[in-house]
Amino acid sequence: xxxxxxxxxxxxVEYERLLPYQFERQVEECPxxxxxxxxxxxxxxxNDAIKxxxxxxxxxxxxxxxxxxxxxxxxxxxxxLQQVQRExxxxxxxxxxxxxxxx
Numbered sequence: 717x718x719x720x721x722x723x724x725x726x727x728x729v730e731y732e733r734l735l736p737y738q739f740e741r742q743v744e745e746c747p748x749x750x751x752x753x754x755x756x757x758x759x760x761x762x763n764d765a766i767k768x769x770x771x772x773x774x775x776x777x778x779x780x781x782x783x784x785x786x787x788x789x790x791x792x793x794x795x796x797l798q799q800v801q802r803e804x805x806x807x808x809x810x811x812x813x814x815x816x817x818x819x
Contacts, residue, residue, distance in 0.1 A: 729776035731784045739782065748781030 728734055734742065750772035765786035772783045 727777055729773055729781065729783045731782050734782070742780075742782050746780035748776075748779075750776055750781055750783045751786075 728738065729742075731739065769783065769786045775781070776783050
């Protein structure tokens with residue numbers, strides 16, 4: 717017997733834990749995205765991303781929205797936010813992703 721895991725019993729706000737239909741519904745209800753960012757060269761690379769990811773989850777649980785995994789931006793040689801937005805639109809899960817990425 718195959719059992720499917722359902723997160724419908726709890727409010728899930730992390731993008732990586734949402735099922736496609738849950739993501740579409742969440743974006744339709746509130747097209748708001750939280751993207752934790754890198755703080756600066758004076759701290760360890762993961763310092764703010766880890767703290768901000770948790771803070772973003774708290775904000776989304778209290779308010780609404782979807783929390784994307786932390787990605788470090790504006791560090792030489794790494795990706796930029798505009799690249800992430802383009803990829804969300806190009807490879808995302810439909811119109812809701814495009815709407816979310818272009819807000």
